Amino acid sequence: MVKSLKLDEFLPYRLSIASNTVSDAIASAYRALFGLRIPEWRLVAVLAEGGAMSQQALCGRTRMDKVTVSRAVAALEGKGLLDRVRDDGDKRKSRLTLSEKGERVYAEIAPLALGFERDLLTVLTAEEAAQLDRIVDKLNDKMDAVDAGEA
Secondary structure, X not given: OOOOOOHHHOHHHHHHHHHHHHHHHHHHXXXXXXXXXXXXXXXXXXXXXXXXXXXXXXXXXXXXXHHHXXXXXXXXXXXXXXXEEEOOOXXXXXXXXXXXXXXXXXXXXXXXXXXXXXXXXXXXXXXXXXXXXXXXXXXXXXXHHHHOOOO
């Protein structure tokens, strides 16, 4: 007999709900303080951490689709948070970086994000937080292998 699916017990669903709930809570603060939506904030964070990169690289790094990244890039450019440098060899390609204003916004948001994470993790012991970190890494590694056709 096939086990019936109970959505509230289905791990992918539970992870999605947890992720959406956390993202929505953070997003309301970013929207109110900086006028940023979740995809825009993610691009700001990735560019702050990784430096200049293409839209394609941003898609891979954030696991957001091309349309979402394109819209977020356009919004960030419109807000003066992003600079685009066209590739001299191929005008269709460009490198994206944070502008000075974008770097200032990141410098303000990053401590808020870290504070939110600290507060969220207060329900876990230090051992549980470390274990959660390892588990999330394992799940991401598994999905990377699936995406690469290895699993």
